Amino acid sequence: MNYKGELMNLFRSDDRGFTGLEAAIVLVAFVVVAAVFAYVVLGAGFFTTQKAQQTVHTSVEQTSSTLEIVGNVYGTGSGTGAVGNTITYVNFSMGLAPGGTAIDFSKVAISYSNATTLETLSQPDMSSATIQQPATGGWAITGIQNAPNGDASTASPLLQPNEQFSISCKPTHQIIANDVFTIEIKPSAGAAFSISRTAPGAIIGVNVLY
Incomplete structure (x- = not known):
């Protein structure tokens, strides 16, 4: 048996890998996920700010006599x-x-x-x-x-x-x-x-x- 030849086949070089298109798809996927996450976080922040402002205005209205x-x-x-x-x-x-x-x-x-x-x-x-x-x-x-x-x-x-x-x-x-x-x-x-x-x-x- 040619053990040397089989061993060489195991360690032979392989040109296969990510192509430019595949790398672009992965990058776009990461960007989209990050954008969606950022939108959710910002939306929650804006909602919290609006509720805080509404609470302040309501409190002022309820505690101050006109x-x-x-x-x-x-x-x-x-x-x-x-x-x-x-x-x-x-x-x-x-x-x-x-x-x-x-x-x-x-x-x-x-x-x-x-x-x-x-x-x-x-x-x-x-x-x-x-x-x-x-x-x-x-x-x-x-x-x-x-x-x-x-x-x-x-x-x-x-x-x-x-x-x-x-x-x-x-x-x-x-x-x-x-x-x-x-x-x-x-x-x-x-x-x-x-x-x-x-x-x-x-x-x-x-x-x-x-």
């Missing part, structure tokens, strides 16, 4: 001006804080509280008229300044920039002298706005509350 008091808060006494009356109505004007978005007051909830009482004041039916007088245990918009259409009588309950709503609250229990109370205005979106005041020791017909 309402502010315009002028003083007044308490109207139940009598004709004699000392010793109780306060029946709490009156104040509200506007939007700079940069604030419009607020629909037909969807606003207002509550009244003191040391012994907590009540949600009833909301008026604004389907027929926005300007009304509050019922006992309720609140209402009693006046509108700077209405967008120039006619307060036909203005909507949507508080818009530069517009002011005069609000009157009539708690079920009248406010006595030196009573500390809080009125909280809760929009449908955004943070609640609180007004804390103290009734004067001697209540007259119209009282500026501090």
Whole structure:
């Protein structure tokens, strides 16, 4: 047997290998896989960034109030001006804080509280008229300044920039002298706005509350 010849056949040179076309196919496959992977990673990053931005904007919207008091808060006494009356109505004007978005007051909830009482004041039916007088245990918009259409009588309950709503609250229990109370205005979106005041020791017909 020719063992030498067989051994030479085992170690003979072989010209077979990758051609240029095969190498190109492998390279393209690697590039495609890398591109798809990069697209997935970037897409996930963009989605995460958008969700983070949305969360921040929502948080700011929920924690910052867009309402502010315009002028003083007044308490109207139940009598004709004699000392010793109780306060029946709490009156104040509200506007939007700079940069604030419009607020629909037909969807606003207002509550009244003191040391012994907590009540949600009833909301008026604004389907027929926005300007009304509050019922006992309720609140209402009693006046509108700077209405967008120039006619307060036909203005909507949507508080818009530069517009002011005069609000009157009539708690079920009248406010006595030196009573500390809080009125909280809760929009449908955004943070609640609180007004804390103290009734004067001697209540007259119209009282500026501090």
